[in-house]
Amino acid sequence: MITAQAYRGKKIGVFGLARTGVAAVRALEASxxxxxxxxxSEVRRSAVSANAVHNLYDVDFNTLDAVMLAPGVPLTHPEPHSLVKKCIAxxxxxxxxxxxxEAARQDLPSHKVVAITGTNGKSTTTALVGHMVAECGKPVAIGGNIGTGILALDPLVEGGVYVLEMSSFQLDLTKSxxxxxxxxxxxxxxxxxxxGDVAGYVRAKKRLFDMQMDSSAAVVSVDDDHCAALIPMVQGRVVPISVERAVVGGIYISNGELFDGLDGDPVSYGDLGAHAPMLLGSHNWQxxxxxxxxxxxxGFTGERILQAFGNFPGLAHRQETIGFIRGVRFVNDSKATNVDAASRALRAFKDIHWIAGGRPKEKNFSALAPLMERVKQAYLIGEAADAIAHDVGAHVGITDCSDLSQALERAFANAVEGDVILLSPACTAFDQFADFEVRGAAFRKLVESIEGDAA
Structure with missing residues (x-):
């Protein structure tokens, strides 16, 4: 674990004892x-030492130096949590x-930190950066919003790189x-x-750059207006990236071809499809x-980086190719819990049998209608089935299904060699599954059962 001597002797409240909170309690105690x-939850309280357990609702916060909140605890909307109000008072x-x-970094061996955020793609990018660092011969630790809580990571030796995913919730809470x-x-x-609103969400993302030093670097996509608008506010070096147009002094991808302009005139590094067959679609270009x-x-060379991309295995539940049965490709994109994420998957494939639905995050799915030209048939499940059918049904055939099992069964019955059966729900899993991971695992199990029958 990572300890911070700066916290020795301080009194710290920790509210929320899931993965992040438990790691924090243990690290703070060790500090x-x-x-x-x-x-x-009484069950979660049992995950830490009994000596650490104190009912924070009854503790006098004037005796505490700080309170660490779990990322999901609301700060302002829909209203501040009662313990947030207590902190303010x-x-x-x-x-x-x-x-x-951050406080621990002064005691760690010399290192670098790469932090990744964004609405979509941050987990894949975090894993890809971590994989690249390891393949290029540097010690690496991957954590934060993905996998391991940051304080549960083992300290790296000198020259190591910490690769950390950050959500808007975490950025909202972080000060330094x-x-x-x-x-x-x-x-x-x-x-x-x-x-609260889009502006509040953008402000949370912007905090990643607000907290950086002048000597830091910011890698920013210029392909959406919200990101591009933040560039003038960055204190340190800015490296623009794009998959839509050429950018000066940055990295851009045109029709799958990567151009590196960091050292002046852009240099082509060839077709990414040849370098990274597991990373399909323009979103993966980003x-x-x-x-x-x-x-x-x-400090890595372009050749070394692309070599690392070539053996990246991808992440579970994120356009994960589970396998092929009778020439039909099965893709698990259960992590696509909103319209934008699903649109990225739909753009990456063609001849698609699309399984979608669940509990909606959004009220409108019409942005997906133009992509139905890539879809042979849509198989809809869950609470959002009627809304999706209403918004895209004029552009594609709709099959209403009772659950994921029936949707997969009907999709495979209709699919022919060369087709893709894509689970990319555009919705959360909470109406039928505990989360997107359980939904994706169920999809994999169902595919494996088909494979067993087809053998």
Whole structure:
């Protein structure tokens, strides 16, 4: 774990004892802090030492130096959590585990930190950057919003690189984290119930750059207006990236061909499809452009970076090719829980049998209608089935299905060699599954059962 000597002797409240909170309690205790930990769930409270458990609703916050909140605790919308109000009333600082990590950095061996955020693609990009760093011969640790809580990571030896995914929730809470390389992939409206409106969501993403030093670098996509508007506000070096147009002094991809303009005139590194067959679609071009820029800023050569991209295995539930049965490709994109994410998958394939639906995040799916030319048939499930059918039904055949199993069964019955059966729901899984991972695992299991029958 990572400890922060700056917290020795301080009294820190920790509210929320899921993965991040438990890691924070253990790291703070090991740092010599007095920890006051609480979760509304008795089961979660049992995950930390009994000595650390204190009901924060009853603790006098004037005796605490700071309170660390779980990322999901609302700060302002739809209304502040009662413990947030208590912090405000007592003028007690609210922090995140990234603040503790920042305090720990002064005691860690010399290192670099790459932090990635964005509405879509941040997990894939985080994993890709981590993979690239390892393939290029540097010690690496990957954590944050993906996988391991940041304080549960093992400290790296000198020259290591911490690659960290950050959500808007985490950025909202963090006060003093300064990434050496900050990456903003894209911004489309999301989590508006937490941030109040689009402007609030953009402000949360912007905090990644607000906290950076003048010596830092920001890798920013210029392909959406929200991201492009932030560039003049960045303190350090800006490396623009694009998959839509040429950019001066940055990285851009045109028709799948990568151009590196960091050292002057752009140099072509060839077709990405040949280099990275597991990273299909223009959204993955954006992920690769960002990762490539980070690699170059870390001192790696373009050739070495692209070699690393070539053996990247991809992430589960994110356009994950599960396999082929009788020439039909099965793709698990269960992580696509909003319209924008689903549109990225639909653009990446053709001859698609599209399985979609669940609990909607958005009220309107009409943005997907133009992509139905790539879809042979849509198989709709869950609470959003009627809304999706209403918005795209004039452009594609619709099959109403009772559940995921029936949708897959009907899709495979209609598919022919060369077709793609794509689970890209454009909705959360919460109406039928615990989360997108459980939904994706169920899809994989169903595909494996078909494979067994077809053998």
């Amino acid at each position: 010599g802090a007095g920890v006051y930990a609480w979760d509304d 007592s003028n007690t600082q609210i922090i995140s585990d990234f603040d503790v990590f 984290f300064s990434a050496d390389i900050g990456i903003l992939l894209n911004v489309t409206p999301d989590h508006l119930d937490r941030h 992920n690769m452009a960002a990762a490539y820029a980070a690699g170059r800023l870390l």
